[in-house]
Amino acid sequence: MRIYVKAEGRRYFIPVPLVFAKWGMSLVKSPFIMKNIPENERKYVEMIDFNELAKCLYILKEYKGLTLIDVKAKDGTIVEITI
Template identity: 30%
Template structure:
């Protein structure tokens, strides 16, 4: 996955390997993460989602099949923009 940011005559490309997405999926499935997040944010309480690794794993694995698809392509009047591509 790539995140491309165009901002004021500069272009940043941030590659996100799939193993980082798998690690992020593992983290958001943990209850301690949501407890920690609720403790850090004083004004907002986030409900613990009913996610488990068996739900997230096939979803992240199927993303590899759609490599090259543009998920987000946003540009404003100034020419700044963000592109998220698998």
């Protein structure tokens, strides 16, 4: 997975192996992370089934080059996540 960020005239490229993405998703449900999420937003995180989401990442691996997220903000910041 590749994360591209363009902000304030600078471009950033962050390669993220899918193994690390899966590992990061498993950490979200840990008590350390959950206590730092605001109470009113915690219900949204609790609704996500991270095991199923991890399975989806490995299925998406077959679609190399697929753009998952392409966001352009008013201030010119661009974020793109590609498999």
